[in-house]
Amino acid sequence: MNSPTITDMERRPTEWQGVEMQKRIKRRYASERRFKALGLAAILMSAGFLAFLLIVMMSNGFRGFTQTELPLEIDFPAATGGASASQFEGQNGLANMQSMGLQDIVNNSIEIQYGADGKDLFSSGGWTAVGSEILNNPDMVEQKTIIYLPVDAALDVAYKSDGNEEAEARVEQLGDQLSTGFNWNFLISSDATDPMQVGIWGALKGSLITMFITLLLAFPVGVLAALYLEEYAPKNRITDLIEVSINNLAAVPSIIFGLLGLAVFLNLFGLPRSAALVGGLTLALMTMPVIVISGRNAVKSVPPSIREAALGIGASPLQVVFHHVLPLALPGILTGTIIGMARALGETAPLLMIGMRAFIATPPDGVTAPATVLPVQIFLWSDEVNRGFVEKTSAAIIVLLLFLLTMNALAIYLRNRFETRW
């Protein structure tokens, strides 16, 4: 090179070992250490919050799956005047039991064993538990039997933790007679006014049906919209507008979707309120934009060389999409679907708007039957005055979290199955 190099003449030689340079290096390392420490602190803090949440939920919630019980001796031959086991077998069992006056039998037995105000010790609906025991094991009506029945909610709270003074005194008085058993009733029944009688099954079933409807609607519509927008739609101002609208839709507060559901599905179409169908439709509206956005990104990330390869041997555009693009984009689409569905599962606000906050004491037996869902049930129970509901709320939260985990695990399993190694 013969161009004049002025810089060579003016430039001082770099002092790699100089004091300034050493200081600079030290500063560089120090800032790196600082950054690492900050990052670590952030992670520890989130892990701490998560652990705190889980510990509180678990310690409260597990108590919700148990109930405090008192033994009750029932002398069936004396009380029923000699009923036989065969009366309660087979199809007529239930009818015969209803005509027997079981509630009175149980109340009399309580009076005999615990005195005139013994009724206050037991949960008011506890006698139904005796009924189901008889149906399961009819032989017991031919002898004296001891059955463990759930106690009154105030007593339950006092026995498990600290209740009001009166209840605490009762607990002390009963002493060893009280015991703890697993609350099967919680898993098989629905909402009730007595916290000892409530169950999660109704809300769980409502959530299952609602999620199924949401998935059934949002997934195909979202995927088809994403494929069309990416593969077929011309790039012009209208598609730009659609893209912006979808992005905005994904960020709209969920209660607005509830208002939309109220206006369209209930008022315009006249669908029944409180129904899982309407809940599913409303949540599908909310979930769809999330699936469209993630779907478009997944479709976009399929390498163009694969499209060219397929086109180059004479695949039609439709074949390119369904044989190559969709299978390769599916893992990404499923990731978006997980996020959208998880959000829909935890959603309360839009469902309140379409009437799903009603008191519903039976599990829904169809898409149009009145239903409630887990988060709404949690919301309702957390609002109850009776202290017995506190642990039921936590227990319901555990059920919701387990539901969420199961759903995500399934989606991740599916995603890994479809994932292609390049």
Place this chain on the structure above:
Amino acid sequence: MTNSKNEMISAGDGSPKMTTRNVNVFYGDKQAINDVSIDVNMDNVTAFIGPSGCGKSTFLRCLNRMNDTIPIAKVTGEITLEGEDIYSPTMDVVQLRARVGMVFQKPNPFPKSIYDNVAYGPRIHGLAAGKDELDNIVETSLQRAGLWGEVKDRLLDSGTALSGGQQQRLCIARAIAVDPEVILMDEPCSALDPIATAKIEELIHEIRGRYAIVIVTHNMQQAARVSQRTAFFHLGTLVEYGETSEIFTNPTETQTRDYITGRYG
């Protein structure tokens, strides 16, 4: 025999497989190809050479209408396959691309098994009546692509697990499997090492005559080795088209001579 750019030439023996007349390609306002007329012959390998950005790949992609996928691209002029205008509305693009196969610059096997890669084309075009016939097509295609011996024991392995050269031969087998009349190769060796390149060139020699082959290459030695006819493109125009031996030993145009002797490009 040499020709200037706007004159038509007789393309070797027999009638030409593909002809192009006064083809112009526009990307929006920009003209990428300017008035190119070339005949592609069945018995020959035709090479397109020229500096980067001269439009040879663009022109190649007109021959099976791959440019259709670019919304702003516009093609004028006439391109025929066996006398049929491939840009006429009655021409089915999907069928055209089966008849005019393509091998791309970067090996792009599907992320499926080797067998499925080759079988995909025959499957979508319904070329095989049953499993046995399909097996047969896959085997002969892989054999013609010189890959059968290397993969016959692992047909169900992923096509993407092969080496670069093997992947490119798999792509050639995939193109052959739909029994095309013409095979377009867009710099098929640019991503390969010399040994893999030699294998592909050998393969081109072997399948020549069965298919009309058009190859775009940056490598002039490669053009000299594999082709019988060579077209030299510069800035979107066809500068010279003729017998490869003539182009490389005694070009008419100074531009061609400069390029071939390494003066530019």
